[in-house]
Amino acid sequence: MVKHLKILSFIFINLFLISYQTSSGQQRESTKLKEHREQPGMTLGVNLEGPIGHFFDTDKSAFSVISHFKLPSNWFIRAEAGFENLTFSEENQEERNYHYQSNGSFLKLGILYDFFDVDEPGNNDNIFVGINYGFALQEHGSKSFIIENNYWDDYHGSLSKYVINNHWIEFLAGPRTELLKNLYMGWTLNLRVKITENNSRVLKPFSIPGYGKGDNNITLGFSYSLEYFIPWGKTP
Template sequence: MYKYLLISLLICFVASSIQAQDKQEKKPEVKTPNVKWWDGMTLQVDAASIASSTLLSKDIYSVEAGAQIELKHKYLPIVELGYASVNKTSLEDIRFKTSGFFGRVGLDFNLVKKKKDAKLSPNLFLLGLRLGMTNATYTINNMAITNDYWGAGQVLSESKLSPTKIWFELVFGIRVEVVKNIHMGWSLRNKHLLTTDKEGEISPWYIPGYGKNATSNWGFSYTVGYKF
């Protein structure tokens, strides 16, 4: 799965490079827009996680921000950092708590083609990849095991577990310049956990930065940023 993903991203990268090279070789007389190697840095916050924390979910609180640089108007390396805190009680009164920081590093590719004799568009169509990590501490309390037939019971609690969780995300989104240097955009993220739990072992219900603990997950972000 990961192999195919890396191969497909590599093919995208090579294909776009060859395409750009061909254009240059065949039509040297056409003026291409002046593409700068360094095209600025955008600092952004995720409004979706803040809105979701305050409006949709009482149990989950999450904030995140990122810094993305723009290279040759095509390659956009990014670092994202965030913090999440969850306090969830199940219908059977099992209590789960977690809080901690998470981080992601990755690269976006701008899919908008450069038009001949035109200004570079500040609006971007992005396809990218992220590698995320957290080792947030979590606790699960009040897990009751009954022994109906034989009598008596037990209440289990596990505390202060800090497993390192690593995942990757496939990211697809857009980013547009709404006012000079102010950018807004959304992205849809398909997340895949690389560190899975052993069957039957206590595992976190929620992983900061990843979401609910499952082998794959979906995420959405709506970013507002300023480009320097």
């Protein structure tokens, strides 16, 4: 059932992107905007991955801000910072035989290349490929856990909160389109590869902020961004 919901939501989100893509393209052609693709500036916006993810996993709350800084030619610096809080619901706690709580934040910094080359005036759309370095710091613990034994007594224990950190590399690719003047919407497909995890105790993170499932050394994720472009200086 959850899997069907996921599929339906991806269809919905992608249709939403397609419809906006079409309407914004027509708008651009009719208004004949004069901005050039080389206008210097930066964007500030939000990554909707966390709020969308909350619909599928209500135990988790996440939010992040995102920025693209335009460099000369087709290069961009990408930065993202955010937080993620996770507490198991009673249902999940019972199913997994332990309570889990985590609070953490993350930072990503990387470089993108826009390989969408078009001479159409006013077309500021992009197709990005790039690489990010990611770092997450989180405090997590188990207020209680049970190890079941079918013959002898079950074991009841707890693990107090402690701090861990993770480092990863993220490869990303995806389009971004200008919905309205200076307002961009885009998505990227992200392949994340864990490099190191500094964890002094037995508990593994259920979820790593900005990375995804803590058990996996490779995760696949999406970013859906809504950004506003702040221009400065003169167009070269």
